[in-house]
Amino acid sequence: MIPQSFQYESPGTMADAIALLEKHGDEAKILSGGHSLIPMMKLRFATPEYLIDINGIPGLSYIREEKGTVKIGALSREAEIEHSDLLKKHFPIFADVTKLIADPQVRNRGTIGGNLAHGDAANDHPAVMMALQATVIATGSGGSRSIPIDEFFFGFYTTALKQNEILTEIQIPVPPAGTGSAYHKLERKVGDYATAGVAVQLTVDGKGVCKAIGIGLTNVNPIPLRAVRSEQALLGKVINSENIALAAQFASEDCNPSADLRGSEEYKRAMVAVLVKRMVLKAAERAMGK
Amino acid sequence: MNKVITVTVNGVQQVLEVEPRTLLVHMIREILNLTGTHIGCDTSSCGACTILLDGKSVKSCTILAVQANGKSITTIEGISTEGELNPIQEGFKENHGLHCGFCTPGMIMRITELLKDNPDPTEEEIRWGISGNLCRCTGYNNIVKAVLYASAKMRGVPTASTEPEFV
Amino acid sequence: MIQCKTSKEISGMGHSMKRKEDVRFLHGKGHYIDDLKLPGMLYMDIARSPYAYAKIKNIDISEAMKVPGVVAVVTGKDLEKYNLHWMPTLMSDTQMVLPTDTVMYQAQEVAAVIATSRYAARDGREAVKVEYEVMKPVIDPFKAMHADAPVLRTDKPGKKDNHIWHWEVGDKAKTEKVFKDAEVVVKQDMYIPRIHVSSIETCGCVADYDKVNNHLTMYMTTQAPHAIRTVIALVAGHVGLSEEKIRVVSPDIGGGFGGKVPVYPGYVIAIAVSFLTGKPVKWIEDRSENLQADSFARDYHITAELAGTRAGKIQATRFKVLADHGYTDASANPSKFHTGLFSIATGSYDYDTAYMEADAVYTNKPPGGVAYRCSFRVTEAVHAIERITDRFAFEIGMDPARLRMKNFIKKEDFPWKSPTGWIYDSGDYHAGLKKAMEAIGYDALRKEQIEKRKKGELMGIGISTFTEIVGAGPSKDFDILGIKMFDSAEIRVHPTGKAIARFGTKSQGQGHETTYAQIIAEELGIPAANIQIEEGDTDTAPYGLGTYASRSTPTAGAAAAVAARKLRDKARKIAAYLLEVSEDDLVWETGKFYVKGAPEKSKTIQEIVFAAYTNHPQGMQAGFEATHYYDPPNLTFPSGAYICVVDIDKETGAIHVRRFVAIDDCGHIINPMIVQGQVHGGLTQGIAPAMYEELIYDEDGNILNGTLMDYLVPTAVESPKWETGHVVTPSPHHPIGAKGVGESPTVGSPPAIVNAIVDALSPYGIKHMDIPVTPFKVWKALKEKGVV
Numbered sequence A: 001m002i003p004q005s006f007q008y009e010s011p012g013t014m015a016d017a018i019a020l021l022e023k024h025g026d027e028a029k030i031l032s033g034g035h036s037l038i039p040m041m042k043l044r045f046a047t048p049e050y051l052i053d054i055n056g057i058p059g060l061s062y063i064r065e066e067k068g069t070v071k072i073g074a075l076s077r078e079a080e081i082e083h084s085d086l087l088k089k090h091f092p093i094f095a096d097v098t099k100l101i102a103d104p105q106v107r108n109r110g111t112i113g114g115n116l117a118h119g120d121a122a123n124d125h126p127a128v129m130m131a132l133q134a135t136v137i138a139t140g141s142g143g144s145r146s147i148p149i150d151e152f153f154f155g156f157y158t159t160a161l162k163q164n165e166i167l168t169e170i171q172i173p174v175p176p177a178g179t180g181s182a183y184h185k186l187e188r189k190v191g192d193y194a195t196a197g198v199a200v201q202l203t204v205d206g207k208g209v210c211k212a213i214g215i216g217l218t219n220v221n222p223i224p225l226r227a228v229r230s231e232q233a234l235l236g237k238v239i240n241s242e243n244i245a246l247a248a249q250f251a252s253e254d255c256n257p258s259a260d261l262r263g264s265e266e267y268k269r270a271m272v273a274v275l276v277k278r279m280v281l282k283a284a285e286r287a288m289g290k
Numbered sequence B: 001m002n003k004v005i006t007v008t009v010n011g012v013q014q015v016l017e018v019e020p021r022t023l024l025v026h027m028i029r030e031i032l033n034l035t036g037t038h039i040g041c042d043t044s045s046c047g048a049c050t051i052l053l054d055g056k057s058v059k060s061c062t063i064l065a066v067q068a069n070g071k072s073i074t075t076i077e078g079i080s081t082e083g084e085l086n087p088i089q090e091g092f093k094e095n096h097g098l099h100c101g102f103c104t105p106g107m108i109m110r111i112t113e114l115l116k117d118n119p120d121p122t123e124e125e126i127r128w129g130i131s132g133n134l135c136r137c138t139g140y141n142n143i144v145k146a147v148l149y150a151s152a153k154m155r156g157v158p159t160a161s162t163e164p165e166f167v
Numbered sequence C: 001m002i003q004c005k006t007s008k009e010i011s012g013m014g015h016s017m018k019r020k021e022d023v024r025f026l027h028g029k030g031h032y033i034d035d036l037k038l039p040g041m042l043y044m045d046i047a048r049s050p051y052a053y054a055k056i057k058n059i060d061i062s063e064a065m066k067v068p069g070v071v072a073v074v075t076g077k078d079l080e081k082y083n084l085h086w087m088p089t090l091m092s093d094t095q096m097v098l099p100t101d102t103v104m105y106q107a108q109e110v111a112a113v114i115a116t117s118r119y120a121a122r123d124g125r126e127a128v129k130v131e132y133e134v135m136k137p138v139i140d141p142f143k144a145m146h147a148d149a150p151v152l153r154t155d156k157p158g159k160k161d162n163h164i165w166h167w168e169v170g171d172k173a174k175t176e177k178v179f180k181d182a183e184v185v186v187k188q189d190m191y192i193p194r195i196h197v198s199s200i201e202t203c204g205c206v207a208d209y210d211k212v213n214n215h216l217t218m219y220m221t222t223q224a225p226h227a228i229r230t231v232i233a234l235v236a237g238h239v240g241l242s243e244e245k246i247r248v249v250s251p252d253i254g255g256g257f258g259g260k261v262p263v264y265p266g267y268v269i270a271i272a273v274s275f276l277t278g279k280p281v282k283w284i285e286d287r288s289e290n291l292q293a294d295s296f297a298r299d300y301h302i303t304a305e306l307a308g309t310r311a312g313k314i315q316a317t318r319f320k321v322l323a324d325h326g327y328t329d330a331s332a333n334p335s336k337f338h339t340g341l342f343s344i345a346t347g348s349y350d351y352d353t354a355y356m357e358a359d360a361v362y363t364n365k366p367p368g369g370v371a372y373r374c375s376f377r378v379t380e381a382v383h384a385i386e387r388i389t390d391r392f393a394f395e396i397g398m399d400p401a402r403l404r405m406k407n408f409i410k411k412e413d414f415p416w417k418s419p420t421g422w423i424y425d426s427g428d429y430h431a432g433l434k435k436a437m438e439a440i441g442y443d444a445l446r447k448e449q450i451e452k453r454k455k456g457e458l459m460g461i462g463i464s465t466f467t468e469i470v471g472a473g474p475s476k477d478f479d480i481l482g483i484k485m486f487d488s489a490e491i492r493v494h495p496t497g498k499a500i501a502r503f504g505t506k507s508q509g510q511g512h513e514t515t516y517a518q519i520i521a522e523e524l525g526i527p528a529a530n531i532q533i534e535e536g537d538t539d540t541a542p543y544g545l546g547t548y549a550s551r552s553t554p555t556a557g558a559a560a561a562v563a564a565r566k567l568r569d570k571a572r573k574i575a576a577y578l579l580e581v582s583e584d585d586l587v588w589e590t591g592k593f594y595v596k597g598a599p600e601k602s603k604t605i606q607e608i609v610f611a612a613y614t615n616h617p618q619g620m621q622a623g624f625e626a627t628h629y630y631d632p633p634n635l636t637f638p639s640g641a642y643i644c645v646v647d648i649d650k651e652t653g654a655i656h657v658r659r660f661v662a663i664d665d666c667g668h669i670i671n672p673m674i675v676q677g678q679v680h681g682g683l684t685q686g687i688a689p690a691m692y693e694e695l696i697y698d699e700d701g702n703i704l705n706g707t708l709m710d711y712l713v714p715t716a717v718e719s720p721k722w723e724t725g726h727v728v729t730p731s732p733h734h735p736i737g738a739k740g741v742g743e744s745p746t747v748g749s750p751p752a753i754v755n756a757i758v759d760a761l762s763p764y765g766i767k768h769m770d771i772p773v774t775p776f777k778v779w780k781a782l783k784e785k786g787v788v
């Protein structure tokens, strides 16, 4: 399997990269970790004429906290996210999710920016970002703009990014004390894309009442899905089995999975319900410091 | 348009001209004739092509040769001198960690990084750590054993018996 | 502990000698096919059909020829001029090399692009434009058997249906009677799905035809180089290639498992192109091609029935098979054995009545089938008997271990004649199962299960006690295209007492370079370290049928022992001469002959060999060499007792294999470390079809999982930590009492796993699950029973 011929550009600055994108228009594609793009090029599902490799642009890989926001540079590799102490401190969900993304070698290359920009509902980060209510920073010739994650995913492999924009940063609000997060996906074997995946972040007060919640679903909808009704079933309520069951039921009703080799539509809906239940419980346990 | 790249391969700097689409694994195998790095799939699934790129284990079938420009590469041929086995290679030999040997170079390159990051891994950590490398022959038991052996050896603690254990 | 007769220095049988072949692999210095580069070599890539069944209206190669570097595009019409567009299969069916008018399965080869580089060949392949007229394929084998099904093999004159052959064995009338009178009859349909060996190295070759000398060297990934040479000579004789001008070299092989037995069209095209261009031609298939077009394994639809008494005595079995062979019967079986050795399906149990029948059918799927680490359909047989035995136990409410113990053939009854006519050589099934039960703590597990069930938790314990049949085979019955299935060894000992030995087999990872040396070391007392083993080059190795079906140790291993014994006889003569005593006065002790009653008077094997070149008795041939072609008197019958424990997540259907104990009986053990390694590997290739792997086609014949993204080869995470052990009942007819082991675990483990899963689900009335048992299938079954 060998890609079709293309021209390769390796700009050293953002400005150069954006200029190249503008110059080549739809014929150009950005190359980050390359672990979604190059496989598609090898199969000749993707045949760009120009590859704009942004790996040589300095300053796109970092994980830092600034004024109540954690900022992750788009070129941060999965392996860096997996081992980041800062992320571990605020978001146990990242350790859950990265372990389940592909395998160690892929995680050494794949970037969080690429994972989101790819716009694939089978990828795991979109659901996580929804649960965390992240904001995506896109940079173009006119500067940067913020895109709330809920407005980021459009359709199959399409996002709110414009052709001449580069995803440069992900911003996540640092949650208050009493917050916990968790992710799990069912997979046919390790490294597989999800049969169904559920990301949850929630905040509880001393009485076990849910003060804030985000729930994102992986690979059970044409585009990454935020389980809004499920969130509402718990928001402001005590996290008990009854409310959790309702949240689980809503998620399984609101997603729109398609039958494939991983299972029937019915199975996937059922799995969404099971996972919502389990991840809410796990996130709640973590929130309460258990 | 071909590109001229500079790559340090197993400690030796090389200047090469490649097509942009040349996969790193093809550069290694066909241009540099380092055939110890293998190809087992076309979907980045098997790990037979694993090498170290600036010390990180990567699947060289999913990286372009031009992306290695200015970087250093280590392949199976570069981890020990001929006639000697490093502790990981030794672990494989002593514990029968290979049958046909086709997955072995990729496994060893992956394990090289695994043990650098985690010098004393549990069995579970080893299994997850090599989950990007398929082996069709060994059933993995003895690969895990080989890694435990190498880990002990590298940490300077006594290695477990390499005799097969039977119930 | 395994007893060794030789010292560690000699490392004869029973020593866990570290493998001699490892060092080159550990340094990345193996020589696999794709590592070979010859001057002026061309590269071949193959355009394939996107459709399962279509007429080819036109192949336009003009764009492909314009691609820089492309030198030729070869189609079926080109090959037809030389009558090379078709070839015979091992089962005497016919197979297209390249189609001239119709494609019969998706991914079938359509045109070969030859170029000066791999990349150019691939670009050329993309540029080949083929116009198809798509036809409605026949995918379902049952529909293919219908009287009104369209006839697929219109190339076969007079063919009026899709039926390939019918086969039967056993006493039909008697079986019917026993079934009619039986207290208990259980019946189960089961499907053993189409799977793929998927060795990590795919197939490939470099065909190197030298026009000046009219000589072909064929480097290829083959498990059977000699047979391939003969086949090439038979198929290409008419273009002037005769067998002495053909050399087949099988380099290091990155796993075979049966997938590297057949001759694939790519090999033949590469030869044809090299023949026409006079240049070496390399063809290396990629993984998708390997999965989608190379021979599959299994694909047996089985109806299994068992008749027995309420008290748990098995009285008779009956099996009916529909075998889906795809477009042509390209099975890799001994020629007279349509269903391979399926007739071993009567199992490890003592009863005398059975009947089996099978029909094979053509469909629009790739042809096959090969063994997938199995001796010719034994996996299908074992699955059928071990599943139906468990069904029987469940039906009468008897513990499946007790039921098996009650029905096993007794140790003292061997050799034992099976209802289908096999003579089982030896075994101790009771000892094997007892050992497995003790190792896993069977009784405690059953108690734990009771507790778990009270809490609604799903835990299952599954058993498989199987008998294999390997080592094909006695030449009176076994041949491949007429060539008898013997195997060979040639040993040459050099003057300084070091040796080289060559074989007709071909290791693909089994460790022949070590184990054969150990066999010879055992017999001659020459350190195994000093015995070089060579295989895979038809110019140097003696003729043999190759390595598959666990036959290397039973046949070539035996040949090595017998050849070494011939040398020992010669050594005795030389020793007698050197020590000036009569041969009868000499006693052999590993590595030397000494004079009876005077052990200080002795000659070491090294001294004797030296004398064979420097001071041999007059009238005796100089040198120290022997060759033996071993024709086994019978097959060998390895057996095993496997127990598996699973825990199932009721809500998701996720299955966790908690423990797996495998007790094997492969007779005398040559190298315990290697045997154990083979068992580990085979077990992972058992859990694979049991829980993960299946080639899936839609009704249009499109493969739905033709890459390793979706064809789920287990990783180290899915593969449990295997626990293994053995009992030893030597094969009485084998020179070293060995039986072969490489495949037992693949054959024996799937039913243990499925039996465990079904056991876990049995409280809800679930009696059977078809493999691969996935979480989805488990969930669906529970759902149907209203459990989730």
Ligand SMILES: Cc1cc2nc3c(=O)[nH]c(=O)nc-3n(C[C@H](O)[C@H](O)[C@H](O)COP(=O)(O)OP(=O)(O)OC[C@H]3O[C@@H](n4cnc5c(N)ncnc54)[C@H](O)[C@@H]3O)c2cc1C
Binding pocket: A029, A030, A031, A032, A033, A034, A035, A036, A037, A038, A039, A074, A100, A101, A102, A103, A106, A109, A110, A111, A112, A113, A114, A115, A116, A117, A118, A119, A122, A123, A124, A125, A161, A165, A166, A167, A168, A191, A192, A193, A194, B043, B044, B045
């Ligand atoms: C074997 C295998 C298994 C995998 N399993 C999983 C899994 O289980 N879960 C999972 O989530 N993922 C999985 N992946 C995908 C992997 O995580 C990818 O790395 C990821 O989807 C894309 O990130 P990347 O950096 O590699 O992006 P690339 O492949 O470089 O790019 C992907 C797409 O995004 C665009 N793009 C990339 N970066 C930017 C940017 N900064 N701005 C704008 N556009 C950009 C590219 O043009 C391209 O279209 C798997 C991949 C492989 C090979």
Ligand code: FES
Binding pocket: B038, B039, B040, B041, B042, B043, B044, B045, B046, B047, B048, B049, B050, B059, B060, B061, B062
């Ligand atoms: S060749 Fe399989 S992952 Fe690279």
Ligand code: FES
Binding pocket: B097, B098, B099, B100, B101, B102, B103, B104, B134, B135, B136, B137, B138, C200, C254, C255, C509
């Ligand atoms: S040893 Fe053969 S694939 Fe691992």
